[in-house]
Amino acid sequence: MGTVPTVPTFPAGLAATGAQMQELAQAALWCLQRRPLMIVAQVTAQSIANGYSDYSVTFDGTPLIDRDSGWDSAESQYTVGTPGVYLAAANVVFAANSTGYRMVQISVTNTPFDPCPLSPAIGQSNVPASGGIACGVATRCLTPYLYEGDTLEVVAFQNSGGSLNTQTGSPGPSWFALAHVSG
Amino acid sequence: MMATLPDVPSFTPGTAPSLAVLGALASAVGFINYQPALFAAASSFSAATGSYTNVVWNTPTTDRDSGWGGPAQPTWYIAQTPGYYTCSAQLTFGASGTGERAADWQITTGPSNPAGSGTVTTYGHVSTSPSATDATRVTIGIITPYLYVGDIITARVYQSSGSSATCGGNCWISYLCMGP
Numbered sequence: 001m002g003t004v005p006t007v008p009t010f011p012a013g014l015a016a017t018g019a020q021m022q023e024l025a026q027a028a029l030w031c032l033q034r035r036p037l038m039i040v041a042q043v044t045a046q047s048i049a050n051g052y053s054d055y056s057v058t059f060d061g062t063p064l065i066d067r068d069s070g071w072d073s074a075e076s077q078y079t080v081g082t083p084g085v086y087l088a089a090a091n092v093v094f095a096a097n098s099t100g101y102r103m104v105q106i107s108v109t110n111t112p113f114d115p116c117p118l119s120p121a122i123g124q125s126n127v128p129a130s131g132g133i134a135c136g137v138a139t140r141c142l143t144p145y146l147y148e149g150d151t152l153e154v155v156a157f158q159n160s161g162g163s164l165n166t167q168t169g170s171p172g173p174s175w176f177a178l179a180h181v182s183g
Numbered sequence: 184m185m186a187t188l189p190d191v192p193s194f195t196p197g198t199a200p201s202l203a204v205l206g207a208l209a210s211a212v213g214f215i216n217y218q219p220a221l222f223a224a225a226s227s228f229s230a231a232t233g234s235y236t237n238v239v240w241n242t243p244t245t246d247r248d249s250g251w252g253g254p255a256q257p258t259w260y261i262a263q264t265p266g267y268y269t270c271s272a273q274l275t276f277g278a279s280g281t282g283e284r285a286a287d288w289q290i291t292t293g294p295s296n297p298a299g300s301g302t303v304t305t306y307g308h309v310s311t312s313p314s315a316t317d318a319t320r321v322t323i324g325i326i327t328p329y330l331y332v333g334d335i336i337t338a339r340v341y342q343s344s345g346s347s348a349t350c351g352g353n354c355w356i357s358y359l360c361m362g363p
Contacts, residue, residue, distance in 0.1 A: 018196035021208075028211045029191040032362050037267060039326055064328050065267070087269065089326055091307050128312040130283040132343050136308030140271070140324040171287055172305035177326035179269070179361060 002068055002082040004183030005030045036068035036082045036180040041173040045165045048094070048158050054107075057092055057154040057166070059176050070178075077153040078178055080146045085182040088123060089140040090154040092174045093167045098131025100159035104139050109151045121155070129160065134167045142181070152178065188264060188363050189214045218360045219248035219264045225354035229347050232282070235339040237289075238274065240356060250358070258337050260356075261293070262330040266363040271324040272338045272356040280315025282343030286323045293333025304328075305339075313344070320353070326361070 005027040008020045041061040048055050058076045068081040080086075092104045103126035123141035143152075154176050158164050166174055189211040192204045223243035230236040237258035243251050252259030262268070276284045287308040294300045306325050313319040323338065330336075338356055342348050 018194045018198060018200075021194035021200060022196070025191050025194055025208055025211075028208060028215065031215045032189070032191060032211055035362070037326075037361070039267075039328065087326070089269075089324055091309070091325070093308050127310070130285070130310045130312060132283050133285055133310055133341065134308065136285065136287070136310050138307060138309045138323060140322075170305070171285075171308040175306065175325075179267075179326055 002034070002036065004082060004084060034067060036070065036086075036178070038066045038068070038071055038078055039064040039175065039177045040066075040071055041175040042166060042168060043173070045168045047163045047165050048156055050162050050164070051159050053157060055156050057090075057104075057156050057174060057176070059154070059174070061173075075153075077151045078176075080148055080150040080152070082180055083145065083147050083183070084180050085145055086143045087140070087179045087181050088143050088152060088177075089138070090123075090174075090176045091136060091138040092154065092156045093172065094129070094135045094137070094158060095165045095167050096131050096134050097160045097164055098129050099161050101126050101128050102135050102137045103157035104137040105155050106139060106141070107153050107155045108143065108146070110147070126157070129158075134171055136171070188266070215362075217247065218362070219250065219358075220360070221246045221248070221250055221260060221356070221358040223251065223356050225351045225356070227349050227351040230340050230342050230350045231347050232345055233343050235341045236350070238272070238338045238340060238350075238354065238356070248360070260336045260358055262332055262334045262336070264360050265331050266329065267361045268327045268330055268336070269324070269359050269361055270327060270336060270357070271322065273320060273322050273354060274338065274340050275351060275353050276313060276319040276340070276342055277349045278315060278317055278319070279313055279344045279348060281345055282313065283310055283341070284313045284319050284321060285310035285341040286321050287339055288323060288325055289337045289339055290327065290330070291335040291337075293331060293335060295333050296331040310341075313342075318352075
């Protein structure tokens with residue numbers, strides 16, 4: 001869990017103190033190297049039920065990075081530790097099947113204390129299914145301002161007529177990424 | 184070229200910082216405000232059916248890190264600064280209702296990557312059914328794994344119309360280094 005650093009002000013006519021300069025340096029360091037960032041991929045293929053409207057995608061890989069320790073592998077969801085606006089991106093790859101369409105979205109669950117409740121779904125994207133190759137669906141969006149405790153997860157939908165697996169080999173895994181971009 | 188990341192200095196209370204230390208802080212803030220980035224477009228190119236084709240990018244309009252592969256390797260972006268990158272591309276296929284259209288990213292590790300040189304991974308696969316009457320466009324985007332200097336990113340297209348197809352026109356790509 002983290003907080004966006006405060007950038008000090010320097011009144012004209014007064015000498016900057018070492019503490020103020022250190023505070024400024026810490027703010028720069030946070031922007032450069034410590035902004036929350038999380039990237040996780042799916043390792044094990046997952047069966048997605050037909051027509052199920054709220055099917056949470058399981059990302060069972062070890063996160064490549066999770067600076068804010070927000071990823072919960074048991075629930076496959078991310079809990080916001082540092083408030084702000086995030087770049088959210090996800091990609092779900094379904095096995096080849098030409099019936100129906102495929103959808104992916106990022107769902108946000110707000111805490112009761114959030115002063116600006118959101119619609120639960122952001123960045124919804126859907127495409128007609130492809131049967132010759134695996135069907136990949138991607139979403140990528142800036143979130144509204146998120147508060148500490150808000151959670152995000154990737155939700156998929158497919159209506160092939162039966163259960164359909166995600167694909168984990170070629171042409172690449174399903175993945176989910178979040179990057180804090182503004183406090 | 185911006186092949187190294189700036190160090191953020193520390194300040195000790197009671198000690199006046201030197202100009203060099205202030206300069207280091209200014210350099211770090213400057214990096215945050217002017218991260219390595221590329222923006223380029225693609226002219227029309229031919230893509231064979233049933234296989235992936237690397238997208239050929241024109242001379243970038245923006246390339247702060249000189250990462251574009253140049254005329255010799257116009258499909259490459261070669262990381263000059265280590266870190267995580269956010270990448271976006273819009274890719275266009277000519278009108279044809281047959282088969283499928285897809286695109287993804289391919290990352291090839293370079294010699295300074297701990298995984299060794301030449302390891303290839305693909306990310307961000309997107310596919311769709313094409314339109315017979317209008318161009319088909321797909322947008323792909325990723326936040327990359329940590330890239331080391333010399334790692335190569337390419338955007339690829341796939342089409343299965345049954346014959347070679349013209350792609351390009353209103354295609355663009357962007358890379359932005361988000362820092363280490």
